Amino acid sequence: MKKAYRVKKEADFQEVFHQGKSTANRQFVVYVLNKPNQSHFRVGISVGKKIGNAVVRNAVKRKVRQSLSEMKDMLKKDVDFIVIARKPAASMTMNEVKSSLQHVCKLAKLI
Template identity: 75%
Template sequence: MRKAYRVKREAEFQKVFHNGKSTANRQFIVYVLTKEKQEHFRVGISVGKKIGNAVVRNSVKRKIRQSLTELKNELKSDKDFIVIARVPAAKMTTKEVKKSLSHVLKLAKMLN
């Protein structure tokens, strides 16, 4: 995921948290904020210490990023969103992460 596709700053994260709508399933929580006149979506990924040590957290982030890259063409472009991983995400395969993530993104009306 290129830098232009990422929500990086703390202020941007907080804006999405406070003003966005949240949707969740057992593995992920997604906060979505609509931003008019934006060329493409932007995503922030948060994996807390409850998930596991650094190796496990980075593995979960890689799986989420891979899934989002595969779903890139289906995602709506005028949105900023944050993906928060829950504890069960640590034991999932890449295929299961993609399935669960696409499920929660459909619930959040992020997919075309």
């Protein structure tokens, strides 16, 4: 994903957490904040230390990033959202991650 598609600043993360709406399934939590004047979505990915060591956490982030880039055309354009991985995400395959993300995005009305 390009830098323009990422939520990087702590203030932006906090804004989405405090003002956005959350939706979850067993593997992921998604916080969504509408930004009406935005030309494309921005996403932040958070994988906590409870998930595993750095290798495991980075693998989960890579799978989430790849899944979101494949779903890019389906996602709403005027939102910021944060994806938080839960413990079961560490043992999932790429296809399982993608289907789980699609499920939680449908619940959050991002698709």
